[in-house]
Amino acid sequence: MATVNDGAAGAPRATAFHKTLGVMDGIAIAASSTAATTSIGVGLGVVAAVVGLQMPVVLLLAFVPILGIASGYARLNRVEPNCGNSYVWVGRSLSPWLGFLTGWMAIVAVVVFMAYTTAIAGSAILQLGGMAGVHSVAGLPLDPDSTLQSTLLGLTVLGAVTFTAVRGVAVAARLQKYLLVFEYVVLIGFCVYGLFAGSQPFSLSWFNPFAIPSFAVLAQGMVIAVFFYWGFEAAFSVSEEVRDPRDASRAGVITVFLVLGLFLLGAVAFQRVLTPAELADNGTVGLAYLGEALADQPLAALPVLALMFSVVASLQATVIPSARGLFAMGRDRTLGPVWTRVHSRYGTPAAGTVLLGGISAVVALLATVIPKLSDLLGAGISSIGLVVALWYGLTALAAAVRFRGLLREHPWEGLRAVVFPGISALVLLALGGYLGWIFYTSADHLEISATNGWFQLLFPILVVMSGLMVAAHAKWVRRSPYFVTGRGTDADDANLLGGGAPAEIAVTTRS
DSSP states (O other), X not given: OEEEOBOTTSSBOOOOOOOOBOHHHHHHHHHHXXXXXXXXXXXXXHHXXXXXXXXXXXXXXXXXXXXXXXXXXXXXXXXXXXXXXXXXXXXXXXXXXXXXXXXXXXXXXXXXXXXXHHHHHHHHHHHHHHHTTOOEETTEEOOTTBHHHHHHHHHHHHHHHHHHHHHOHHHHHHHHHHHHHHHHXXXXXXXXXXXXXXXXXXXXXXXXXXXXXXXXXXXXXXXXXXXXXXXXXXXXXXXXXXXXXXXXHHHHHHHHHXXXXXXXXXXXXXXXXXXXXXXXXXXXXXXXXXXXXXXXXXXXXXXXXXXXXXXXXXXXXXXXXXXXXHHHHHHTTSSOGGGGEEOTTTOSXXXXXXXXXXXXHHXXXXXXXXXXXXXHXXXXXXXXXXXXXXXXXXXXXXXXXXXXXXXXXOHHHHIIIIIHHXXXXXXXHHHHHHHHXXXXXXXXXXXXXXXXXXXXXXXXXXXXXXXXXXXXXXXHTSOXXXXXXXXXXXXXXXXXXXXXXXXXXXXXXXX
């Protein structure tokens, strides 16, 4: 293993990651992390249960603030490429406390995401087994909606993905490309066919925002839709491993437009083929249900196979940037030194990658307390959506504050760099706050139930409270220099408009 040592000033220095990636690699990682096929296959039912036939317009409305967030990420990455991204940018521009909390929220949300995505992987395996005629093992009936059965099978997938991520981001990016090509060909093929073969009448009212019954429904639908777009920022987490930091920025923005098209295609196709009740009742097996409605076996199994590939790609693409975010936090001594250990051969934060996979496996096993996978997904998507809205909002605010000087010097650039991200941040923070209030007022007691508002609100509250406690330990026990300035440890400012690369900083490693 190689680890990054402290420099003369007492702060850790730049990473030892290998600069091997291009813009297409970044797109592959970001698109895989966003997991459009998984979101469409198991998430559209969650959205449909909330907003009904207005699903397409809600996905389109959520795209507007997400594009503002992506533009903020892209500009910040141009001037300060850093594997810690929002953790570093928010800490420097707003507050070290908010910066750490942003990084902490991203990591915890990823752990929970990996936990229930592990269960989705197992569910896809069970679905494929059922299509092949395997409905029981040793007298035990196999149920794709069983959280326990799905999780136990999915843990093998999580282990394999973690091992692949240790081998290096370039290896993973090559695998992502093949997985993406297959799943997108299948997804687009079935959805396009569904547009013409579906029996449900198409209506322009699906794109009418005024047909949404209430602002509460809009807020919940928007937050869930924001969760759909979550993952594009993975391109910025490997910005220290791309040949040109601007490639990471391009990859992130391109990915947002790419998944918008896929989401709209999937939403319209599903509503042409399935009724709202069928969508809501078959959330965890939505893609399989669509495939069986449009084709006979073995072709009907292709969407489930695409879902399986999407889950594997998503897990892999999520492990990679998360381990690098933890590397940045360990590098700044806000977390322990184990996260900074870089493998001498593969040039990856191998110890952190394995540890992250292990923690996710434990959380996945704990999540089996909710027996039905569909209930787990419903609660998880809404709760994580709140966390994602908060950390995206803080990152966009950091961009608005960081580049506010452009409003005077270059008004047009200032509009794009300050106003658009700033408004997007306020929209997401307002929606998240309102949805949190809805959860709070919808119940008068706490119970472990996917429909209990206090239970859904519990996860965001625990994330924030635990983040503040860990931050306090980092500031007063570890005495992390991060809490003095909030600055990252491996990137200097560059020209705001030119987006030049940061100055080189020496790297010292030891075995």
